[in-house]
Amino acid sequence: MPTNRLYYNDSFVYEFDAHVAESLQIDGRQVIVLDRTAFYPTSGGQVHDTGQILVDSREIAVTEVADDAQGRVLHYVAEPIAVNSVVHGQIDRERRIDHIQQHTGQHVLSAAFIELFNMPTVSFHMGAETCTIDLDTAALSSSQAQKAERLANEIIAQDRPVAIRFVPLEEARQLGLRKLPPKQTGDLRLIDIQDFDLTACGGTHVRATGQIGCVLVRKTEKVKQGIRVEFVCGLRAVKLARKDYTTLTEAAGLFSAHIHELPQQIRKSIDDAKTAAKAQHRILEELAEFQADRMLAEASSAPRIISAVLPERDASFIKLLAQKLTAGKSDVIALLGSLSGQPTLVFAQSPGQKSNMGQLLKEALVQLGGRGGGSAELAQGGLPQSTEASQIDSLLRVTAQRIKESSRE
């Protein structure tokens, strides 16, 4: 037997008495079917109610509510309840009114998109934080989205009555509904927002549009079936606006600016950071050149092998230094190590010499458990974070010795 749905005639029934018609297990979960219920099952994009079932002196949580193919409403409950028990149902009011606001707000917003731009809604999703509708349209400008939001809020402020009507399918076809369900037998349940929207729907709705509170359109994005519009209604809109404001205020505090000046301040910060990075790069180039000249002046006879560990420098600096040491020379080999950031080795040589930097680096890395590689001319590798300057130093000495020996052969 299909369940008698009390919310069909009144969305504001929060408490009711009923009999347990069936008590069953579905996928190992306890389920009861009542002869009548005010609990709304997940359907039509609207999420189910939660609440309690009171029986004898027990208070049993209803964690999920679903529809089945026979028109029964399945209440997933925390404990079994015997068939024929007399029970009292209580709906979680805050959750229900939130769903009513989001769901009826969707009717108004969808109708506004039709009225203004003839963009039909093809699907609706209610999430825990925000809701979305998908519009059948190739594009939607932000000005169009704002116009639809404006019209929806005007309809809400006009507090238009929202009526529930039951009419036969044939009669409904003549009424020019915004949406007709694909398959339907018997009477259709119509939701009539006075002189604005008429559609078939099984959900829960406000009595007059003022109860929606407001509609706030948020982001829009392109999806497979058109444009997805994210929105929130009523107290959710206030909650999200409050969160946005808190975030903006915190960000503005960091800049000692008004929240409306934030984009300008952030752009300025990004520009300043770019300028500073460029200046720093120039200074490092000069420093590397200066250091390279000094190292070359102190170097021994050909091949000039320059080996050094620079604890205060990072990988990008020693790479720069290696290039300054070897470029434009014919006989320099640079074996460098850095410790700032990840400990790193860079081996480089002037072009045309017989050593192979990639090969030497690989052999050196094996000694300290690092990874990397490169060409015969330039190679780079990272070492474990725990590597110490003395370990790198002795490794570079051994490598330099090998190069000297092989150059004498």
Ligand SMILES: [Zn+2]
């Ligand atoms: Zn509805």
